[in-house]
Amino acid sequence: MARIEAKLAQMGLALPQALQMPENMRMSLPFAWVRVSGTRVFVSGHVGLNPDGTIAQPFGKVGAEISLDEGYAAARLVALAQLASLRRVLGDLDRITAWLRVLAMINVAPGFDQMPKVANGFSDLIVELFGPDIGTHARSAIGVALPFNVPVECEAEIEIDG
Template identity: 55%
Template sequence: MSNIESRLAALGLILPPTFTPPPGVVLPFVNVRLIGNRAVIAGHGPQSPEGPLAKPLGKVGGELTLEQGYFAARLTALSMLGNLARALGDLDRISHWVRIFGMVNSAPGFVQQPAVINGFSDLILELWGPEAGAHARSAVGMAELPFGMPVEIEGEVRIAD
């Protein structure tokens, strides 16, 4: 078991299977694109351990609290890590987190998007530490996100040579 997998297990966290979109929805892209020593990661949303989108859905600051948004961002990290594990074969191949772009499905007037995306960043820093886990980041509010997801996050990592 890799170091990162051991840390996930110690935290009682499970990586979900690949997301299956709702019937009739076609997603014509890959979740992780490997290019040289980098992995570019498509937008991910929160998944339950079984694979479908995690509930609750909706706007943070409206139907969802800040805390629920934070937890959704943490689940989004697990979704992304699951696809990275499948693409790389071993999460220990990630030498550095480069950047994260976090989008929050925000109710009008909600301005705490950075606190929501901290759910993602805090888990990455906990797993990889302050050097390899440090990443550049944006956290922005959106009027809507696909399927009513509260957050969507994309990113990029460096892969060890």
């Protein structure tokens, strides 16, 4: 078993299936979830998923319907969803040589300003899995309105071996 997937298994974590949009939310998504250009990989915005690929709850704004801890947990699910997409495209997560940049978008209630603490759910998992040399990345964490009232969406840029 590959090194990163073995770590996931040791942590009791599983990668989800591909996104399964609910019938009432079906729409055209004319973009790639993962786009490889040479050794650079661009990962489109992902949301947290359940193991079967459905969008994970809870829904709502962090700082209102969703607590800081629930937001942190949602960001971890986003990282797992990205890893699942990367595995489908790359075949092996061990090909990742650097996490370069992450943009964390947090669905926040008015006055909530702890976006970095929520985004740490994503970053902490990536650094734990890949180690600081590969997993440490540049990051922005901003408060925005998000589709489907999900609490967290993240996009990323990574580097892979040639």
